[in-house]
Amino acid sequence: MRERNHHERIDSHKSSKSDEKHKHKEHKHKEHKSKERDKDREKSKHSSSSSKNHSNSEYKESSEKRHKEKLKHRDGSSDKHRHKNKEKRKEEKEKLHSSSSGVGDKIKKENGFTSPPRIKQEVDDEYLPSVKVENKPTKRARIDDDVDFKPKKPKIEDEKRTKKRKAEEVTKSKKGKMKGQADGAGKKKKKKEEEDKWKWWEEERYTDGVKWKFLEHKGPVFAPPYIPLPDKVKFYYDGKHMKLSPQAEEVATFFGKMLDHEYTTKDIFRKNFFKDWRKEMKPEEKSTIVDLNKCDFEEMNQHFKDQSEARKQMSKEEKLKLKEENEKLLQEYGFCIMDNHKERIANFRIEPPGLFRGRGNHPKMGMLKRRIRPEDIIINCSKDSKVPVPPHGHKWKTIRHDNKVTWLVSWTENIQGSIKYIMLNPSSRIKGEKDWQKYETARRLKKCVDKIRAQYREDWKSKEMKVRQRAVALYFIDKLALRAGNEKEEGETADTVGCCSLRVEHIKLHTELDGQEYMVEFDFLGKDSIRYYNKVPVEKRVFKNLQLFMENKQPEDDLFDRLNTSILNKHLQELMDGLTAKVFRTYNASITLQQQLKELTNPDENVAAKILSYNRANRAVAILCNHQRAPPKTFEKSMQNLQTKIDAKKDQIGMARRELKGAKADHKVKKDEKTRKSVESKKKALQRVEEQLMKLEVQATDREENKQIALGTSKLNYLDPRISIAWCKKWDIQTEKIYNKTQREKFAWAIDMADEDYEF
DNA sequence: TATCAGGACTCAGAAATCTCCCG
DNA sequence: TCGGGAGATTTCTGAGTCCTGAT
Secondary structure, eight states: OHHHHHHHHHHHOOOOHHHHHHHHHHHHHHHHHHHHHHHHHHHHHHHOTTOSSOOHHHHHHHHHHHHHHHHHOOOHHHHTTSSSOHHHHHHHHHHHHOSSSHHHHHHHHHHOOOOOOOOOOOOOTTOOOOHHHHTOOOSSOOSSSOTTOOOOOOHHHHHHHHHHHHHHHHHHHHHHHHHOHHHHHHHHHHHHHHHHSOOGGGSOOOOTTOOOSOEEOOOOBOOOOOOOOOTTSOEEETTEEEOOOHHHHHHHHHHHHTTTSGGGGSHHHHHHHHHHHHHHSOHHHHHHOOOGGGEEOHHHHHHHHHHHHHHHTOOHHHHHHHHHHHHHHHHHHSEEEETTEEEEBSOOBOOOOEEOOOSSSOTTTTOEEOOOOGGGOEEEOOTTSOOOOOOTTOOOSEEEOOTTSOOSEEEEOTTTOOEEEEOBOTTSHHHHHHHHHHHHHHHHHHHHHHHHHHHHHHHTTOSOHHHHHHHHHHHHHHHHOOOOOOOOOTTTSOOOOOSTTOBGGGEEEEEEETTEEEEEEEEEEOGGGOEEEEEEEOOHHHHHHHHHHHTTOOTTSBSSTTOOHHHHHHHHHHHSTTOOHHHHHHHHHHHHHHHHHHHHOOTTSOHHHHHHHHHHHHHHHHHHTTOBOOOOTTHHHHHHHHHHHHHHHHHHHHHHHHHHHHHHHHHHHHOOHHHHHHHHHHHHHHHHHHHHHHHHHHHHHHHHHTTTBOOHHHHHHTSOHHHHHHHHHHTTOOGGGTSOHHHHHHTHHHHHHOOTTOOO
C-alpha cells in the first residue's frame, strides 16, 4: 500500500517541461508504432483464418480495453505503450517458447542456449590507479580524452623497451637458427618487417575531427557478372521444363543455391523471395510462375554443388593460379595510401547480389539484394589523389573529398535503405586510434564509477519516475552489461530489445527463487536475436521499483516508459565526458578480465594450465556479455576423438609406469651404469606422457566449457588488449599463445606499449 | 532550441576458406 | 607423400550504438 501511494505521488510529479516534451515525442512515436502494429494485426487476421492464438472478438475486446485504459491513464508518456499489438506479440512469444514449431525450432537452435550463471562481481572499490600507467610512454599527448592520461614517456624508457624487444627477437631468431638456415632467414625478414612497422601510436593525432590529409585508393572490386546456367541445368515449373530469362534465372539461382538452408523453409523468406523474384520476371514468366511451391530448383542446386566440388578437386597448379590471382587483386585493390602510409582495406569487394538473410525472425528475409553498379557508388578520396577509375563505360555516382570521415567507398543498400561502407582494416592507424581511445574512456570510467554507482542508488529513491527508471536501467547496464537498447522501427527488423527497450513481458519478478530473495528473471532476444536468459538477485529497492514500473501495464508495454537511450546517454554525458551506455560494457568486460586473471592464474602451473586460466577469464567476460555461438556441428565427434586420445594416453602411462618399475627392479639387482641410465630414461618417458595427458585433459576441459560460448567477440572488441599483454609478460607467455597474427596486428599498439605491470 | 532522420561507425555470429596434423 | 578432416582463421555482412546536422 505504501508503495502504491508512492507510485501515485511519483506519477503526479510529472509536470516538468522537458518531461512533457518527451512525452509528446514518445506519444507520437507510439501512435506510429500502434498504427504499424494494427496494420500487421489486420494482415495476420486475413492471412490466417485458422489463427491459433486469438479470435477476432478477443482482438476487439483487447482493443476496447486498451482504449479505455488510454482514457483512464493520466500520464501521456505511459500511454504510449498501451496500444501495442498484443496479439502479435503473444503469437511471437509463443513461437519463441514453443519447441515444436518451425520458427520456434530455429530460435531454439540459434538461441536455445541458456545463459550460464553470470559471474561478474562488483568491482573492487579499493582500486588505486597505478602510477606507472599514468606515466605510460609515448611521445604524443592525447587530445580529446583523459587529460590525466598523458602517455609522455621519457625517451630512455622507449629505448629500453626497444632493446628488450630486440633482445626477444634475437632469442627468437636464435631458436630459429636451430631449426635451419632457411627458417633463420625467414625470421630475419620477419624481424626486419617488424622494425619497419609504423608506430602510429607514437605520433600526434589530428584534431577537429580531421581523419586524414591524403587518401588515395583504387575504388571497389565489383561482384563478377552473372554467368547464365548451362543448358543442361534446367528449371521446372509444375513439372515442366521452363527456360528463364537471364534476370529471372539469376534471382532463381540465389534461391537454388540456398535450397539446403533452413531459410528456404521459412514462410517469410519464401514469400519475400517470391515477391521480389516476380518483379524480375518477363510478363510471360510472371503469368506462368504463380506458385513457389511448384518451382523445382533442384538441378540448379546440384549444379552449384558440383561446381563447389570441382573447385575442391582442382589440381595444385590450378589452385595456386587462383590464389595468385586473388593475391594480385588484393595487392591492387586491397590497400590505400593514407597520409604517406600504405594501409590495408578491410572489405574492398562490393557485396554481391543475393537474398537478404536477416537474423532471427526478420520480416525482410528473402528479399532481393540487388546488384550494386558503379553508378551507385560514392567515392571518397583526397583532392590531390588519383581518383579511382570506374569500370569501362560506367561512372561513379559521386566523388567526394571529405576528410572528416574514414570511409573510402559507400553505397546505399536496397533492403533497409542503409548506407554501406568500405573502410580500413582494424590494423590501420585510423581504427587503432579509435580502439585505444575506447579503452581510455573505459579507464576514465573506472575512476568515477563509484560515484556514478552511488548516484544511481540514490536515484532509486527519487520522486521523479523518470529518474528512478533511469537509475534502475543504468543499474542493469552496469551490473549485467546489457546494451543500451535503442528504439527500432516496427516491422523493419526482428523484434529484439536492449535495456531501455525492455518490455514488461521480458522480466519476471520473484520475491523468492532458488533460495534467494528479490530475484529478477530476464528472458528476451537481444542483438542478432540471441536469447538473453538470466536470473539475478537484485537489491530490494530495485525490486520494488520494478514492481512499480510494471504496475497497470500489459506485457507488451515498455518497462521503462519514461526512458530512451538518448535521455540516458545525455545523463551519462553529464556524469562524465564521453560516457555512454556502451562504455559500461567495455569497462565491465575489461575489469572482469583483469580480476579473473588475478584470481585464476596460479604461478606454479605450467603454460598450458595458465592458458586455460586465461581462456577461463576470457570466458567469464563472454558470459557476462552474452556472447554465444551455435555449438559446432562436429562438437560431439571432436570431443569423442579427444577422449579416445586421452584414453590411449592413459594406457601409455600405465605402460610407461610398468616399464619404469621393471627398470628400477633391474637396477636394484644389477646396480650398474647401464640400468641406472635406463631408469632415468624411463622416468623421463613417463614424465613426458604424463605431460601430454595433462595437455589433452586441459584441452578437453577448455573445449567443453567453450561449447556454446564465443570468445572472439569479447577478445576483439571489449577487452583492453594491454591487460592480456601485461599478463603474458608477467608470466612469460608468448603473445602468440593468446593472439593470432591478425589479432596481433590489430593490437600492435598495445603489444608495444603495455608492460607487465599495466593496470586497466 | 528541440527533434529526428540519416550517417558513421562498432560489434556480431555464420559461413567460407585455409592450415596443419594424422593415418 | 598424400588425402582428408578437424580446427583455426578470415571474410562477410547484418545489427547494433551514438552522433550530427537539417529543420
